Amino acid sequence: MRFQLTDEQQALRAAVRDVVGRFLSAGPSWLVAARGGAAKGHSPAPLVDRGLWSALGELGVFSLRLPEAEGGAGLGLPEAVLVFEELGWALVPGPLVATHLAAGVVPGAATGEAVVAAADGSLVEWLDEADVVMPGAEGAVAMRSVDPLTPVHRVPAPARVEPVAVLLTAAEQLGTAGRVCGLAVQHARTREQFGQPIGAFQAVKHLCAQSLVRVEVARAAVYAAAVTGDAVDIAAARLLADEAAVRGARDCLQVHGGMGFTWESEVHLHLKRAWVRARRGGGGTESEELLAADLAGRAS
Structure with missing residues (x-):
């Protein structure tokens, strides 16, 4: 189809x-x-x-x-x-x-x-800025966030995460993956070393190409999960989107070199935001376990 x-x-x-x-x-x-x-x-x-x-x-x-x-x-x-x-x-x-x-x-x-804040797995974001805090965030303890633009608190009892929240987080990760891929390509075309754009070097080409592949694979999975609404499809999409965002941002940072770490560049902010999103409920181990259970059920 x-x-x-x-x-x-x-x-x-x-x-x-x-x-x-x-x-x-x-x-x-x-x-x-x-x-x-x-x-x-x-x-x-x-x-x-x-x-x-x-x-x-x-x-x-x-x-x-x-x-x-x-x-x-x-x-x-x-x-x-x-x-x-x-x-x-x-x-x-x-x-x-x-x-x-x-x-x-x-x-x-x-x-x-x-502005509404809610516990998502073991974390709740923007608790102090929220006008309304949904049940489940009681007893939250402030943490130092790796992303300076996303304050987080940890809740003592992890909250259940709705599949829709998992999918929308995957969509945000997909957006970051697409953005950092574009930033990497743009920088590779304009930044010159040894008299030519750095994008002419094979190592840089590979970073950009691999980033694009991860974006397109994740996009297909996220869009398909949005159509089916199936929890297993959403879990698979979330894993692919998390990988595309985190690895894409890291590769983009590599393409930018030392400049990528500066506040004049948004690259490092995308990487930090991708790290924080990846810790939300429904990512990582939770999605892997859901996929494993589904595969085991089909095998039996």
Whole structure:
């Protein structure tokens, strides 16, 4: 079966990229805060960009899957995946998945008026910035996050993770994977060493090519899981997306060399965000165990 995006789905994706792009072109407040904190020798205090949050609410990002009778767009998982891929591509911070899942349950979540935090496995992100905290985050203890733009707390009793949350995290990872692949290729074309672009060297070519392969394989798996909604398909998509994001960001950092570690470059922020997302519930061992159980059941 051949999947192809409809005109409406392409328009939705373009609208999200346009809204996020306008905030990025003005200088994203989260990146400015991170750079400012680093320049002063301390970690910044991450803040949710409320202006962007409201804009995403007006666009329907959080109410996307709500029925039209409840003020939503009445769309499904495939459209949500496209939206969250764009948000991951742009490195938008905040509890996006938690707020999306709270739409229709928490007043103000659907419109972007409320920021909602929820425990996802053993972690809860953006607890202090949230207007509403869902049950399950009681007793959370603050941790030092590897990503300076994603504050995290650890909860004593791991919460159950919905398959939709796992899939939307995979979509965010897919967005990061696509972004860092593009950044690596762009840098390889423009950065010169020994009188020629570094992309002319075989080792750099291989890094870029391998990154692209991982992105396309992960994209096929994530899009397919969005259509089937099957928990096993989602687990497989999550593993592939985590790998594409983390390994892609590491390879992109390698292509950039020392410049990739600086605050002037967003590459290291994508890598750190990918690491944090990979620790959310439904990734790593949990997805591997679900796949193993499914394979064992088929074999028996």
